[in-house]
Amino acid sequence: MVSLTVPEQITEDKLKDLLREMWTIRYFDEKVDEFFAKGMIHGTTHLAVGQEASASGACAVLQDKDKITSTHRGHGHCIAKGAEVNKMMAELFGRTTGYCKGKGGSMHIADVEKGNLGANGIVGGGIPLAVGSALTSYMKKAGYVTLCFFGDGASNEGSFHEALNLASVWNLPVVFICENNQYGMSGPVKEMVNVPDIATRSEAYGFPGVVADGNDVIDMMNVTNEAVERARNGEGPTLIEAKTYRWKGHSKSDAKKYRTREEEKEWRAKDAIKRFKEILVDEAILTEDEAETIRTQAKRAVEDAVDFAKEGPMPTKDDLLTDVYA
Amino acid sequence: MREITYLEAVREAMSQEMRENDDVFILGEDIGVYGGAFGVTRGMIEEFGPERVRNTPISESGIAGAAVGSALTGMRPILELQFSDFITIAMDQLVNQAAKIRYMYGGKGKVPMVLRTPSGSGTGAAAQHSQSLEAWVAHVPGLKVVQPSTAYDVKGLLKAAMDDDNPVVFYEHKLLYKTKSDVPEEPYSIPLGKADIKREGTDVTIVATAIMVHRALEAAEVLEKDGISVEVIDPRTLVPLDEETIVKSVSKTGRVVVVHEAVKRGGYGGEIASMIAESEAFDYLDAPIKRLGGASSPIPYNPELEKSHVPQVEDIVKAVKETLNKA
Ligand SMILES: Cc1ncc(C[n+]2csc(CCOP(=O)(O)OP(=O)(O)O)c2C)c(N)n1
Numbered sequence: 070m071v072s073l074t075v076p077e078q079i080t081e082d083k084l085k086d087l088l089r090e091m092w093t094i095r096y097f098d099e100k101v102d103e104f105f106a107k108g109m110i111h112g113t114t115h116l117a118v119g120q121e122a123s124a125s126g127a128c129a130v131l132q133d134k135d136k137i138t139s140t141h142r143g144h145g146h147c148i149a150k151g152a153e154v155n156k157m158m159a160e161l162f163g164r165t166t167g168y169c170k171g172k173g174g175s176m177h178i179a180d181v182e183k184g185n186l187g188a189n190g191i192v193g194g195g196i197p198l199a200v201g202s203a204l205t206s207y208m209k210k211a212g213y214v215t216l217c218f219f220g221d222g223a224s225n226e227g228s229f230h231e232a233l234n235l236a237s238v239w240n241l242p243v244v245f246i247c248e249n250n251q252y253g254m255s256g257p258v259k260e261m262v263n264v265p266d267i268a269t270r271s272e273a274y275g276f277p278g279v280v281a282d283g284n285d286v287i288d289m290m291n292v293t294n295e296a297v298e299r300a301r302n303g304e305g306p307t308l309i310e311a312k313t314y315r316w317k318g319h320s321k322s323d324a325k326k327y328r329t330r331e332e333e334k335e336w337r338a339k340d341a342i343k344r345f346k347e348i349l350v351d352e353a354i355l356t357e358d359e360a361e362t363i364r365t366q367a368k369r370a371v372e373d374a375v376d377f378a379k380e381g382p383m384p385t386k387d388d389l390l391t392d393v394y395a
Numbered sequence: 396m397r398e399i400t401y402l403e404a405v406r407e408a409m410s411q412e413m414r415e416n417d418d419v420f421i422l423g424e425d426i427g428v429y430g431g432a433f434g435v436t437r438g439m440i441e442e443f444g445p446e447r448v449r450n451t452p453i454s455e456s457g458i459a460g461a462a463v464g465s466a467l468t469g470m471r472p473i474l475e476l477q478f479s480d481f482i483t484i485a486m487d488q489l490v491n492q493a494a495k496i497r498y499m500y501g502g503k504g505k506v507p508m509v510l511r512t513p514s515g516s517g518t519g520a521a522a523q524h525s526q527s528l529e530a531w532v533a534h535v536p537g538l539k540v541v542q543p544s545t546a547y548d549v550k551g552l553l554k555a556a557m558d559d560d561n562p563v564v565f566y567e568h569k570l571l572y573k574t575k576s577d578v579p580e581e582p583y584s585i586p587l588g589k590a591d592i593k594r595e596g597t598d599v600t601i602v603a604t605a606i607m608v609h610r611a612l613e614a615a616e617v618l619e620k621d622g623i624s625v626e627v628i629d630p631r632t633l634v635p636l637d638e639e640t641i642v643k644s645v646s647k648t649g650r651v652v653v654v655h656e657a658v659k660r661g662g663y664g665g666e667i668a669s670m671i672a673e674s675e676a677f678d679y680l681d682a683p684i685k686r687l688g689g690a691s692s693p694i695p696y697n698p699e700l701e702k703s704h705v706p707q708v709e710d711i712v713k714a715v716k717e718t719l720n721k722a
Contacts, residue, residue, distance in 0.1 A: 112519030163697035174521040174696030190523030225452035255429035261452040326428045393692045
């Protein structure tokens with residue numbers, strides 16, 4: 070029996086929690102998918118099914134005071150940073166009991182008090198915000214680290230390059246995590262980025278870049294932990310590229326003509342949740358039965374969130390002009 | 396005549412132009428096999444190939460600048476921005492470069508490009524994907540601004556925009572993409588700066604843009620039952636603006652309601668209202684000019700709240716009655 074190599078603060082209980090969390094992310098997004106198809110959730114949503122390990126692994130090594138910025142595909146990040154699925158689902162149902170009182174929807178879920186500085190509808194929009202958050206930590210000597218999630222597509226925006234340069238010249242406590250799920254909407258990373266690894270872009274700004282297996286929650290934890298420690302010790306930013314895959318289409322109306330069934334199958338075989346569960350069982354941290362219990366609990370939590378969401382009141386016309394200004 | 400959708404009219408106008416002129420090409424995110432976020436360019440890559448239907452990385456500032464630079468050197472690019480909200484990222488290239496180059500260079504060089512982009516709310520996509528920011532660009536000398544409301548207008552106005560030697564911002568409305576009208580198969584052009592009287596009437600003028608043209612027409616039907624005769628004017632282009640048609644109509648009816656979806660405060664309706672107040676139509680006004688526009692908040696996600704943000708048919712009916720003191 071090989072013992073797992075994980076950061077020292079990661080206990081066996083934490084590992085079990087992580088499995089639960091990854092299943093929660095999976096079930097949450099699958100439920101959203103189902104309700105979207107039924108017309109019970111409106112607008113648009115972007116699902117992170119298949120990408121659970123990068124969100125969970127990266128956030129697992131954070132402390133409560135640490136912060137994250139997220140993207141349009143942000144449900145997983147949100148859950149991994151400790152959000153309540155009840156309030157998330159209520160938001161998607163447009164209820165006042167949701168995280169944004171029904172005004173933000175899927176792309177804008179935030180929990181500023183708990184360090185989730187928000188999902189973002191603008192590709193690349195959150196990257197400079199993370200740098201600003203890290204600047205606060207630096208100026209106030211607050212000791213927190215900011216984790217910045219974004220996609221491979223976002224790494225082509227000017228905001229990415231400007232943010233990385235600022236973080237570097239100011240030596241800020243920020244960790245950039247590029248979730249390379251192989252596509253922008255339809256743009257294959259191979260055609261949109263002319264280097265094999267986005268991680269190498271950090272070289273241009275003078276700090277380390279690391280490639281991680283984005284479908285391996287343990288690798289994500291270890292790589293992120295090292296980067297977070299560097300940041301916390303005043304050694305500046307790191308760029309992590311998590312290689313992964315989104316199982317679903319970009320959003321609702323995506324015929325996925327830009328990729329093949331074979332490719333999808335190949336990646337599904339690398340299912341991060343299945344892989345992690347097998348490791349935990351092999352390591353005798355869990356039995357199959359315990360794993361099954363955790364899985365059903367996660368599923369139950371999402372069902373409960375739907376009930377909570379449905380019960381919440383709708384905003385009224387009076388709410389239209391509230392919260393425009395502080 | 397055959398009917399086609401607003402969306403098909405955009406595609407047909409571009410395809411016909413591309414067949415005629417090798418200098419015309421399209422660039423934008425996901426416009427290739429995906430066919431664009433709203434499906435406007437679907438099938439075009441099959442006919443014109445990836446060189447002329449050019450998929451770009453997600454980098455609005457870069458691609459807008461590339462459009463400006465290629466236009467300055469002899470191409471005629473059409474840039475598709477996935478949502479008009481993202482114009483903010485392209486803003487430097489559009490406002491400080493495209494709009495000013497000809498003037499700053501003393502009339503040397505020209506920037507014949509079209510920036511097409513869907514705007515407006517009603518899809519539940521919330522605050523960063525639902526804005527109507529046309530007043531921002533209309534404010535900048537050097538840019539022309541088009542806002543068509545029907546498939547027929549789309550085809551003719553887009554041809555005029557593509558033939559124009561200036562940078563043109565062409566706003567399409569997301570909720571209008573599926574609407575249909577009679578559209579001739581052969582290419583035709585509707586001059587920029589020519590308003591359309593969408594309905595004739597005698598009691599009150601409604602000046603409406605984009606989707607509000609349709610709501611104004613519906614409101615006019617409702618008002619007709621109360622014996623109120625409404626004239627509906629669609630400016631179609633904000634820059635240049637057909638002042639003459641608006642002034643003539645208001646001089647005839649003596650009453651005017653200006654309605655758009657964009658936030659009322661600082662919106663283009665203020666420009667239209669001031670133009671009327673400064674014109675000879677002022678002498679004919681029997682009531683204050685009325686403006687309807689979006690609320691002073693970002694667009695909310697909840698569908699009912701979202702609806703209450705922008706003028707609806709009943710709001711227009713009410714505003715018209717108020718100008719007639721019949722509320
Ligand atoms: C500035 C901007 N441009 C374009 C879009 C439309 N859009 C939303 S998500 C997306 C793809 C983003 O790809 P990536 O950054 O790789 O993230 P992923 O969707 O793969 O998670 C695009 C083009 C947007 N929301 N914002």
